Amino acid sequence: MRTTAAVALEAGKPLEIMEVNLEGPKAGEVLVEIKATGLCHTDEFTRSGDDPEGIFPAILGHEGAGVVIEVGEGVTSLEVGDHVIPLYTPECRECDYCLNPKTNLCQSIRSTQGAGLLPDGSTRFSMLDGTPIHHYMGCSTFANHTVVPEIALAKVRKDAPFDKICYIGCGVTTGIGAVINTAKVEIGSTGIVFGLGGIGLNVIQGLRLAGADQIVGVDLNDDKEAMGRHFGMTDFVNPTKIDGDIVAHLVELTGGGGDYTFDATGNVNVMRQALESAHKGWGESIIIGVAGAGQEIATRPFQLVTGRSWRGTAFGGASGRTDVPKIVDWYMDGKIEIDPMITHKLSLDEINHGFDLMHEGKSIRAVVEF
Ligand code: NAD
Ligand code: AHE
Ligand code: ZN
Known part of the structure; x- marks a missing residue:
């Protein structure tokens, strides 16, 4: 399929809004339609070239929320129509790290994630001329659609507003x-x-x-x-x-x-x-x-x-698939507040302005709605 994304072509350059190719989900993966994404300072850290792990071209963004559009072979915990928050710290519930209560740093896909790839070592995004585009933190939420491993998606209640709960994907939980x-x-x-x-x-x-x-x-x-x-x-x-x-x-x-x-x-x-x-x-x-x-x-x-x-x-020590749905409940039950911190709402075309607002100290969270 084709989707629209803000692509980081080179370190230090503004993101470019463009149509990109997106392959469907392979085994263990899920296609998500992103409804909203926050802009975290870590996105800017990578965009600017300060991140030693930064790879370009890439589709940045790791603070999103959306809807499952298609599931790959073998996916059992999610179905089409589920509302989800992508997790840059996945939770496989099987690796040594997941089995150790002292850490939330699931390592089951860390090496490919750090290389801007999905767990099978390839990327689902490419430019219209076929040039591969890297994933970012396993999420790439600066795209209207993205493919994410099943273990990196928290299923959340359907009555929670995307433009607020996207922030639980990083800032709130952290x-x-x-x-x-x-x-x-x-x-x-x-x-x-x-x-x-x-x-x-x-x-x-x-x-x-x-x-x-x-x-x-x-x-x-x-x-x-x-x-x-x-x-x-x-x-x-x-x-x-x-x-x-x-x-x-x-x-x-x-x-x-x-x-x-x-x-x-x-x-x-x-x-x-x-x-x-x-x-x-x-x-x-x-x-x-x-x-x-x-x-x-x-x-x-x-x-x-x-x-x-x-x-x-990292990620506030949270195990995302377990903890993120609870934090969404805290928000919906009024135990925590999010709305005043979403100071700006932008369209994808305006995303670079969101980074300007961050630098100027004018925003707390700018959220892009698709
Ligand atoms: P932000 O730009 O919204 O906030 C940074 C704040 O720090 C601003 O209010 C700024 O005025 C203030 N500041 C800057 N220099 C300062 C100084 N010398 N003394 C006092 N205050 C100063 O950024 P953010 O989105 O809140 O992210 C904050 C940091 O946390 C970033 O480095 C980001 O990459 C990191 N982060 C880490 C995790 C994690 O899991 N560990 C998660 C999210 C963000
Ligand atoms: N890539 C950087 C490190 C960046 C980093 O520390 N990322 C945090 C999340 S920040 C979210 O806004 C994190 O979770 N790190 C754990 C991990 O495994 O990436 C570098 O210095 O190389
Ligand atoms: Zn973040």
Whole structure:
């Protein structure tokens, strides 16, 4: 079939909207009509050329929701008409990683996924002249139709709106899951969140859900304060507007440091600030942000010797086929909020404007509706 997609032809270039060929699903695969997709900073990280794993040409996008159009041979858990959210962290329920409750990082298709291919080692997308186009994070949601392995699709209820639940495909689950699954924050804790974008605001929402008493948000952009407070932030700090060192300021503000701190910026200097503003003796700092090729984190080992720990999380530690339908229920039952964070709705033709809004700090989530 043919479908319309925003194609990343080269690193650093705007996406190009074009008709592409899409082969039908092979064994174990599913053809999905994407109804809506969010723009996450990780898409921009890859588009820009910062991602060491970036491959071009590719169809980016990993925060989608849609409807099953066709299932390949052997697919048993999904049928035509099901509503689904593609998962960049699949859940095969069979590999050593899926069988270990300490991780959500199913590895059953990681090598082909990282190479921009489906599990059989080939791509279903191509240009009209036959040039292959790579998949991205196993999802490629910047296309009106995509083919995804069965193990990388969460089946969700049919009354949930696509233009909101697409965000559960990454930002919502990553932020809330970092608090609940990874940090396992206790009632009464103090949390510090660096970066109040599409991920950080969901960390704040997760901290409120977990019963944290003090929730400090840190961002260079004062415009993020109002939204942070809406989601439960108790204190806002703009590092450019304080006297002296940000770490000392945060330690003072929290009476010793955060029980839990989170980096949601992707900046390695901020990751260090997050670690060092965690409480001596027990503070845990969780890295969520992804950093560009060649960048490394650093701190004095003494920071760890004195009881802080440095950890990280992918997709909020969530096992997608199991957890994502539950998070959709939380949204539908009013336990979590999504709507105010969807600040812009765009058509596929306007997708590059969505990245401009991200850079300008004007959007939390821009969502493309097909
Ligand atoms: P975003 O662009 O919406 O938000 C980033 C925020 O950080 C902005 O509000 C910006 O003003 C703020 N910021 C930038 N530099 C800062 C600094 N020096 N100090 C304080 N604040 C600063 O991005 P997003 O979509 O929220 O993504 C955030 C990061 O999380 C990205 O690196 C993204 O790639 C990563 N991410 C990781 C996962 C995962 O599973 N680990 C999932 C999704 C996104
Ligand atoms: N490709 C990058 C790493 C990018 C990365 O860390 N991706 C996160 C998801 S970000 C979603 O917005 C992730 O899940 N990583 C686990 C994995 O297996 O990819 C690089 O540095 O090479
Ligand atoms: Zn993402």
